[in-house]
Amino acid sequence: MKFPKGIPVGKAVVSVGKDVTIRGWIYRKRSSGGKAFMVVRDRTGTIQCVADKAVLKESEWNAVDSAYLESSVIVRGTVKRDERAPSGVELQARSVMLVHSGEQFPITEYQSPEFLLDVRHLWLRSQRMIHAMRARSYVFKYAREFLDRQGFFEITPPLLTISAGETGANLFEVQYFDQKMYLTESSQLYAEAMIYSLEKVYSFAPSWRAEKSRTTKHLAEYWHLEPEMAYFDNDMNMQLQERLVSHIAESLATKNKDILAHFGVDPESLLKVKPPFKRLTYTEAIDLLQQKGSSIKWGEDFGVEHERLLTEYEDKPVFVQNWPKEIKAFYMYTDPKNEKMVLNSDMLAPHGHGEIIGGSQREWRYDQLVENMKEKGLNLDNYKWYLDTRKYGSVPHSGFGLGMERVIKWMLNLDHIRDAIPFPRMMNRMEP
Ligand code: 4AD
Ligand code: MG
Numbered sequence: 001m002k003f004p005k006g007i008p009v010g011k012a013v014v015s016v017g018k019d020v021t022i023r024g025w026i027y028r029k030r031s032s033g034g035k036a037f038m039v040v041r042d043r044t045g046t047i048q049c050v051a052d053k054a055v056l057k058e059s060e061w062n063a064v065d066s067a068y069l070e071s072s073v074i075v076r077g078t079v080k081r082d083e084r085a086p087s088g089v090e091l092q093a094r095s096v097m098l099v100h101s102g103e104q105f106p107i108t109e110y111q112s113p114e115f116l117l118d119v120r121h122l123w124l125r126s127q128r129m130i131h132a133m134r135a136r137s138y139v140f141k142y143a144r145e146f147l148d149r150q151g152f153f154e155i156t157p158p159l160l161t162i163s164a165g166e167t168g169a170n171l172f173e174v175q176y177f178d179q180k181m182y183l184t185e186s187s188q189l190y191a192e193a194m195i196y197s198l199e200k201v202y203s204f205a206p207s208w209r210a211e212k213s214r215t216t217k218h219l220a221e222y223w224h225l226e227p228e229m230a231y232f233d234n235d236m237n238m239q240l241q242e243r244l245v246s247h248i249a250e251s252l253a254t255k256n257k258d259i260l261a262h263f264g265v266d267p268e269s270l271l272k273v274k275p276p277f278k279r280l281t282y283t284e285a286i287d288l289l290q291q292k293g294s295s296i297k298w299g300e301d302f303g304v305e306h307e308r309l310l311t312e313y314e315d316k317p318v319f320v321q322n323w324p325k326e327i328k329a330f331y332m333y334t335d336p337k338n339e340k341m342v343l344n345s346d347m348l349a350p351h352g353h354g355e356i357i358g359g360s361q362r363e364w365r366y367d368q369l370v371e372n373m374k375e376k377g378l379n380l381d382n383y384k385w386y387l388d389t390r391k392y393g394s395v396p397h398s399g400f401g402l403g404m405e406r407v408i409k410w411m412l413n414l415d416h417i418r419d420a421i422p423f424p425r426m427m428n429r430m431e432p
Helices: 009-015 058-066 113-118 127-149 188-198 234-255 257-262 267-271 282-291 304-311 366-375 380-388 404-411
Strands: 019-032 035-042 045-052 072-081 089-100 153-155 173-176 179-183 200-208 221-230 278-281 318-321 338-342 344-349 354-361 397-403
Touching: 009 019, 009 035, 009 045, 009 072, 009 089, 019 045, 019 089, 035 058, 035 072, 045 058, 045 072, 058 089, 127 153, 127 200, 127 221, 127 234, 127 257, 127 404, 153 188, 188 200, 188 221, 188 380, 188 397, 221 234, 221 404, 234 257, 234 267, 234 318, 234 344, 234 354, 234 397, 234 404, 257 267, 278 282, 282 304, 282 318, 304 318, 304 344, 304 354, 344 404, 354 404, 366 380, 397 404
Parallel strands: 045 089, 153 200, 278 318
Antiparallel strands: 019 035, 019 072, 035 045, 072 089, 173 179, 200 221, 221 397, 318 344, 344 354, 354 397
């Protein structure tokens, strides 16, 4: 390729006095008295480049002069120490190659959130989104890293399904040749089928929810991490969840301080996220909510306000376990001590960021599973294959689903989940 290689802008600080090349995009630019000051960014940071009309070739100077914000450039020059610069250095340009000048960049300062969502494909170049997307990539990596070390196999489930994995109330329908299928709302049932061969598995895939909720924590398409383990009861399941969440928090706190600083998050707050997490039963949580003045009644599901009341003063997530069978999914294991309840737990993030994990021990007995499904009014014909998994060497097992964007929203303290995913899909947002 005819374009020269560059060093990462973030590494320029260790090259004082040296001649280096950087490749990036113009982040800011101003000119005065035959000099142009360009702040150039790449994925590692920004650096101020000083271009001098007297030093550059005429064609180069004209190119710099006419370049827009976000024009792509390759700059060669000498790194000089500059205490005033945020990076501690600046680059004195000896040559500038304008790779693509392009057009006037449509994003200027003080744009509305709606406009920034319309031009999301360009807003991804902002410092905010660069930091958020780096965090996202790291959170995915740390989650995989933890499970891989625990001896899990990653599996790839189908995303088009006939059987609903959850309530089935929020499915997106898809025309599939001359039939109807659905975009999956959870890969759990497929993960369960695979524990009989691989024992400890996780799927990392999108889930879709056609929930008509316009909250700051609902996406119509989100990334769902779903581990499933043979011979795990719900206590073992919960211990695995807290260790996973703690690993992600600790890794961000120790390896990504620069990202956390960008969002004003103190790494110490994430280092506090250590097992064990507080455990409340559903019934205890209802009592607590009522003491705090809520009008919620036993048997009702939690809303945003209840999750906030339970977690606003917590530093660590809180488990709410042992829920009424009536408001939970068909596959959950009936509590042997109280048949109205199931062995499950929801993990609520601190400071009102909401539910990040739903998990349970699974009903592994064929007859009880069929009874649950009939109680919930499910069409057994659509679950023949799933019921088969309980016919041949069924074993006790457990699993959970973690919403990746919910975790990122919490750990970066974002006020809206949309900034945890590059191209959000929400009720009124389909593009870009
Ligand atoms: O609690 P949910 O519905 O549980 C399941 O789907 C189980 N089948 C998971 C399992 O056991 N394998 O969803 C699990 C998690 C929630 O705790 C939340 O973090 C996330 O998925 N989630 C959403 N995230 C963003 N937008 C939405 N609309 C979400 N709905 C659920
Ligand atoms: Mg849930």
